[in-house]
Amino acid sequence: MSEVVRLERHDGIAIVTVDSPPVNALGAAVRRGILECAQTAVADPAVKAIVLACAGRTFIAGADITEFGKPTQPPALAEVVAALENSPKPTVAAIHGTALGGGLEVALGCHFRVAVKDARLGLPEVKLGLLPGAGGTQRLPRAVGPELAVKMIVGGEPVGATEALKQGLIDAIVEGPASGGEAFACRVLAERRPLRRLRDDDSRLMAAKANRSIFTDAVAAVTKRARGLEAPFAAAEAVGLSLDTPFDEALKQERELFLKLMNGDQSKAQRYAFFAEREAARVAGVPEGTKPRKVERVAIIGAGTMGGGIAMSFANAGIPVTLIEMGDESLKRGLGVMRKNFEATAARGGIAADEPARRMGLVTGVVGLEHVKDADLVIEAVFETMAVKKEVFATLDKFARSGAVLASNTSYLNINEIASVTKRPQDVLGMHFFSPANVMKLCEIVRGAKTAPDVLVTAVAVARRIAKVPVVVGVCDGFVGNRMLAARSRQADKLLFEGALPRQVDAVATRFGMPMGPFAMDDLAGLDIGWRSRRDRGVKSEIADALCEAGRFGQKTGKGYYKYEGGSRAPLPDPDVETLIVDACARLGLRRREIGDNEILERLVYPTVNEGARILEEGIAARPGDIDVVWLYGYGWPIYRGGPMYYADQVGLRHIADRLSYYAEATNDPSLEPAPLLKRLAAEGRTFASPAAGRKSTQTLATGGRR
Incomplete structure (x- = not known):
């Protein structure tokens, strides 16, 4: 028998246990073990029923995706599922932890x-x-109905056991998986329950077969945010086969769709992003x-937009928060915004009706920095100027307990300089959240020159605990994300x-797959922020400054690069802005020309990649995948393009280097000259993903200096 699947017999019940840590993934050995154990149990006349359970912390949590794209090793997952389904003896899946992907498909075969x-x-x-490729698109609709099935498959979100029982996905909630499965199997035998083979049960399909709009309306609702993605529409097509295609033929077509997507x-690109996210967690x-x-x-x-959003993230995770402001009015306003946000989420059905009160109960609002004394982690989210932040950290040094982690939410500023005003620079680092912080998943963890290893690991662990995606970066102006964004903005x-x-x-930009273009994004953030920053640095931008001087600060004033009517967030082209742009160019003696979309795309994307190459070579990011994760989760880079560095590898680094050189000369912009790393890799015919790729040691992350 298999080393990762074992068979035990308890008074006529065969217990088949998968034991392949950490998540019992359906690699070839696991598939073979389940099949062999099921066949042995079926052939044993002493066995009356079969229970499939798992050891460890979870049921089967999915396929082994490292096998994707490689020659298939028998048995196929569909063969395993069919063996359980076609068993003449009752088969029971006993689930704990998660039953995801292929794991749920195996359970649906029971x-x-x-x-x-x-x-x-x-x-x-x-x-x-991808889509489920072992019958999931056909068996799940028969278990729960096609409307919920398409929502689960196209949305990709799991359901809890209570909802699964309500919808008919499971037959009972039990105390222990193996023992509960065994007890349930005994009950099935005692009650002589008929075996329910989902492939033969169309009862949950009948309403949608009679009225197809039931299904098409569900598809429209769940795919409305799937712009640019192929898999959601292919998955919906596959689920639709359950309504009008014989089961075996539908399985065949499901498999064809799966292979085409794979x-x-x-x-x-999406599988690359999955592994890049996992790798980013390794510091x-x-x-x-x-x-x-x-x-x-x-x-x-700070109880403003960022501080309040960060506090909500911790409350969402059940972690008590002390929210500190310098005045009662600011504190009251911040707590009020948080409460309204929680209540709005509850009104939309995102959380239970009693959750806003429970989560706000975890937040204690106070005035004065002396209240940090009991905190294990302090996150500063005050105004983005060095003087203010240094003043806050000098005060924190007096009141924070020994061993507390002190983090700044700065999006640009030098963590080493901030840490220098404390007597404990080893406890200081950056935790850069993205706005709105209660929604956006990225957290840039900024390692200072003296940040202690356990402080770094603590920040990563905390970020994951509050459902953020942490990426460790080094110190430079703007770190990874904003530094690259600045290159695009220029x-x-x-x-x-x-x-x-x-x-x-x-x-x-939006046709490429970004959620919004750079100018709509500026309007959303507020043009006055950049205007103040430029004035502080003595920098002018003729067009952006003129907009601000006219009181056009973006969405909050109803006018920016676009106009916004009736409180709507939809940007509308404004002839006044276009006139302002043309007039500004005339004053500067600039001759405007027609610019093609391809040039625009290249000049938005390639300089971003170029800056990423500099970041890699300087050791500000440890891996190209880390840069991609930053852009996927912090800036809305389309997941199906894998991230800017992955995308560059697909386009070809030689092409990108050549185009950057062309634009550097054509526009007299030396910042567009290819970075040394990009130029070298292009000349060698290599990619950013090439092993080492000529980058500096990742140890430089610990001491990265400001540019």
Whole structure:
């Protein structure tokens, strides 16, 4: 028998246990073990029923995606599922932890399913640019109905055991998976229950078969945010086969759709992103075995947009928060915004009706920095100027307890300089959240020159605990994300002076897959922020400054690069802005020209990649995948393009280097000259993903200096 699957017999019940840590993934050995054990149990006349359970912390949590794209090793997952389904003896899946992807498909092959109360079940393959490929698109609609099935498969989100029981996905909630599965199997035998083979049960399909709009309306609702993605629509098509295609033929077509997606560019990019996110959690240059510090209470300084959003993230995770302001009015306003946000989420059905009160109960609002004394982690989220931040950290040094982690939410400023005003620079680092902080998943963890390894590990662990995606970066102006964004913004601005208009530039960006273009994003953030920053640095930008001088600060004033009517967030082209741009160019003696969409795309994307190459060579980021994760989760880079560095590898570094050299000369802009690393890799015919790729040691992350 298999080393990762074992068979035990308990009074006529065969217990088949998968034991392949950490998540019992369906690699070839696991598939073979389940099949062999099931066949042995079926052939044994002493066995009356079969229970499939798992050891460890979870049921089968999915396929082994490292096998994707490689020659298939028998048995196929569909063969395993069919063996369980076609068993003449009752088969029961006993679920704990998560039953995801192929794991749920295996469970759907069983005649019955039971789960512990905190189990979760789902088919998230769409997040890898795929669809369930072992009958999930056909059996799930027969278990729960096509409307919920398409929501689960296209949305990719799991459901809890209570909802699964309500919808018919499981047959009972049990105390322990194996023992509960065994007890349930005994009950099935005692009651002589008929075996329910989902492939033969169309009862949950009948309403949608009679009225197809039931299904098409559900598809429209769940795919409305799937712009540019292939997998959600292919998955919906596959689920639709359950309504009008014989089961075996539908399985064949499901498999064809799966293979087409698996071999396509989008799924390859999404699978790359999956592994890049996992790799980003591994912190370079930290001694093996470094343990995080204990964090039971957090203090957040500043109750504005960022501080309030960060506090909500901790409350969402059940972590008590002390929210600190300098005045009663600011504190009251910040707490009020948080409460309204929680209540709005509850009104939309995102959280239970009693959750706003519970989560706000975890937040204690106070005035005065002396209240940080009980916090294990302090996060500063005050105004983005060095003087203010240094003043706050000097005060924190007096009041924060020994061993507390002190973090700044700065988006640009030098963590080393901030840490220098304390007597404990080893406890200081950056935790750069993205706005709105209660929604955006990225957290840039900025390692200072003296940041202790356990402090770094603590920040990463805390970020993951509050459902953020942490990426460790080094110290430089803007770190990774904003430094690259600045390179894009410079080109976007230059394009206006050369002949483009905001709507054209933004249209190119959104067609590429970005959620919004650079000028709509500026309007959302507020043009006055950049205006103040430019004035502080003595920098002018003729067009942006003119907009601000006219009181056009973006969405908050109803006018910016676009106009916004009736409180709407939809940007509308404004002839006044276009006139302002043309007049500014005339005053500066600039001749405008027609600029094609391809040039706009290249000048938005390639300089971003170029800056990423500099970041890699300087050791500000440890891996190209870390840069990609920053852009995927912090800036809305389309997941099906894998991230800017992955995208560059697909386009070809030689082409990108050549185009950058061309634009550097054509626009007299030396900042567009290819970075040394990009130039070298292009000349060698290599990629950013090439092993080492000529980058500096990741140890430089610990001492990165400001540019």
